Amino acid sequence: MRNALRACARPEPWKRGPVLAVLALLLGLLLLLHATIPDYAGLGSLVENVLPWLGLFIPVLLAAAYWRCSLSAATALLLPAVAWTTLFGGLLPDRSHPGGDLTVATHNVGTATPGPTARTLAASGADLLALEELTPQATPSYEETLAPTYPYHAIRGTVGLWSKLPLSGTQPIDIMNYGPLAATKPAAAELPENRALHTTVTTPAGPLAVYVVHLGSVRLMPRSGFWTTSRNIGAAALTKAITADPNPRVLLLADLNGTMDDRAFTDLRTHLHSTQQTSGTGFGFTWPATFPLARIDHILYRGLTPNRSWTLPETGSDHLPVAATLTWS
Numbered sequence: 503m504r505n506a507l508r509a510c511a512r513p514e515p516w517k518r519g520p521v522l523a524v525l526a527l528l529l530g531l532l533l534l535l536h537a538t539i540p541d542y543a544g545l546g547s548l549v550e551n552v553l554p555w556l557g558l559f560i561p562v563l564l565a566a567a568y569w570r571c572s573l574s575a576a577t578a579l580l581l582p583a584v585a586w587t588t589l590f591g592g593l594l595p596d597r598s599h600p601g602g603d604l605t606v607a608t609h610n611v612g613t614a615t616p617g618p619t620a621r622t623l624a625a626s627g628a629d630l631l632a633l634e635e636l637t638p639q640a641t642p643s644y645e646e647t648l649a650p651t652y653p654y655h656a657i658r659g660t661v662g663l664w665s666k667l668p669l670s671g672t673q674p675i676d677i678m679n680y681g682p683l684a685a686t687k688p689a690a691a692e693l694p695e696n697r698a699l700h701t702t703v704t705t706p707a708g709p710l711a712v713y714v715v716h717l718g719s720v721r722l723m724p725r726s727g728f729w730t731t732s733r734n735i736g737a738a739a740l741t742k743a744i745t746a747d748p749n750p751r752v753l754l755l756a757d758l759n760g761t762m763d764d765r766a767f768t769d770l771r772t773h774l775h776s777t778q779q780t781s782g783t784g785f786g787f788t789w790p791a792t793f794p795l796a797r798i799d800h801i802l803y804r805g806l807t808p809n810r811s812w813t814l815p816e817t818g819s820d821h822l823p824v825a826a827t828l829t830w831s
Contacts (some may be wrong), residue, residue, distance in 0.1 A: 519572025526563050529556065530581030533589060537765060543727025544720075550763040551796055554785060557586040596783045598810035602827030604705070606801060607814065608632040608755035609823035610716065616643035619817040624651045626814055626825050630703065631664040632755035634716035659696020661714045663755070665703060672701040675743055677717065677736035698740065702749070707830035711749035715740055715756035730766065733759050737766045744773050751805035751831075757821065761797050774802035777826035782811035788822040801826045 532539075532549070533556060539546040560582050567575035607628035611619055612635050620643070623631055631652065633644060641657060644664075648655070652664035656672040663669070675698040698715040717740070718732025737758070744752060754774055760766055762776050778786040778797060787794030794813075799821055801811065806828040814823035 517574070519567055519570040519575040522563060522567050522570060522572055522575035523578040526567075526575055526578035527581060529559055529563070530578075530585050532556065533582055533585035536763075541765065544730050545727065547720075547730050547760070547764050547766060548722075548728040550765060551761050553761075553763045554586075554590050555795070557582075557590070560586065590785075593779065593782075593785055598781050598783065598812075600809065601829055602809040603707070603829050604629050604710075604806075605825065605827045606630040606632070606753060606755060607823055607825040608634070608714070608757075608799060608801060609814075609817065610634040610757040610799060610819060610821040611636065611640070611644075611817070612819040612821060614818035616640045617647055619819070620644050620647035622815065622817055623823060624648060626823070628825060629666045630712065630753070630755070632712075632714040633662050633664070634660065634697075634714070634757045636660050636662055656699065656701050658699040661697060661699055661716055663699065663701060663712060663714050668704040669701045670704065672699060674699050675713070675715070675739065677715065677739040678732065679735070679739075698736070700743065700747075705830070708751070709749060711747050711752045713740070713744065713752070713754045713756070715754065715758070717757065717759050720759050730760075734766045737770060741767075741769045741773070744770070749805075752803065753806070753828075754800065754802040756802070757799050759798050762800070770802070774804050775808075777801045777803060777808040777811035777828070778824070780811075781808035781826065786811065786813055786824065788813060788824055790820050791816045791822050792820075794822060799824050803828060805831055807831050 536549055536553060539549055541547055560579060564576065564579055567579065605628050607623060607626050609623060611633050636657065648664045652666055654669045655662060655664040656669050658674040674696045677698045700713050703710040703712050717736040720733050721729045723729045762771065762779065785797055787797050788799040789796055801824060809827045809829055811826040814825055816822060
């Protein structure tokens with residue numbers, strides 16, 4: 503140990519590991535300037551969806567710097583360490599607090615067994631329960647199982663909302679044919695219609711606008727890279743609808759197929775806030791359910807105060823359900 507310390511005290515350690523030092527600086531710049539990465543073949547979006555995981559390279563490079571006795575590399579690692587902590591350090595502590603007037607939950611049920619899944623979700627105590635990726639075969643089972651707990655419900659296509667409070671004015675939202683992006687959507691990207699709905703919930707504090715949305719999937723394609731076209735079209739259409747909504751209280755319960763760091767949701771973030779980022783604990787990853795790597799299922803809000811955000815146990819779907827409790831502002 504003494505020999506190692508003496509070796510690191512000589513001038514040479516500052517000259518060792520130049521490659522490690524450069525890699526450390528590049529990692530820091532990647533964390534700080536990820537928004538400037540060109541989105542050619544979806545590269546920028548892909549990086550932003552895995553952004554928190556880039557922090558794993560910091561201890562790896564630190565170990566390599568120690569092994570090489572490179573003080574220059576160790577010093578350069580201060581940049582990514584500070585950058586990662588600035589971006590994500592605030593997500594690590596418990597940000598929840600007691601109280602709340604409304605509990606909501608959302609779940610991409612996918613291939614989960616309807617009966618047991620419905621009972622698990624109802625046991626969460628949610629006043630509003632949103633389901634995405636409903637199928638004609640599974641929907642009747644969800645309706646039957648959830649009816650005793652939720653007297654009101656609305657289904658449009660593959661999304662639905664079950665509620666303990668009255669619903670009104672339910673209508674679908676076209677999220678697949680919006681603006682100039684729609685012209686770039688290849689025929690293979692056609693998705694089932696009615697993947698989004700808007701409804702108004704009558705609450706003791708007044709009307710609450712609720713959106714239930716399942717945006718298009720993203721895929722890693724051998725030739726075209728990270729394919730996000732349908733998802734991005736839907737994100738733009740959804741943002742337009744929420745921007746135009748006059749209701750001061752809005753909830754979005756959704757599988758957005760992307761994290762809140764993704765540039766596709768830059769405009770959406772200016773209108774809504776994430777319950778996980780303001781009242782959760784940790785990152786709250788939801789997909790894939792067996793080993794979650796990303797938070798792609800979201801509860802977003804405006805005009806409310808979040809108290810707590812958490813994930814629910816696995817149901818057999820490849821997504822974890824998410825729930826949140828909020829207070830009327």
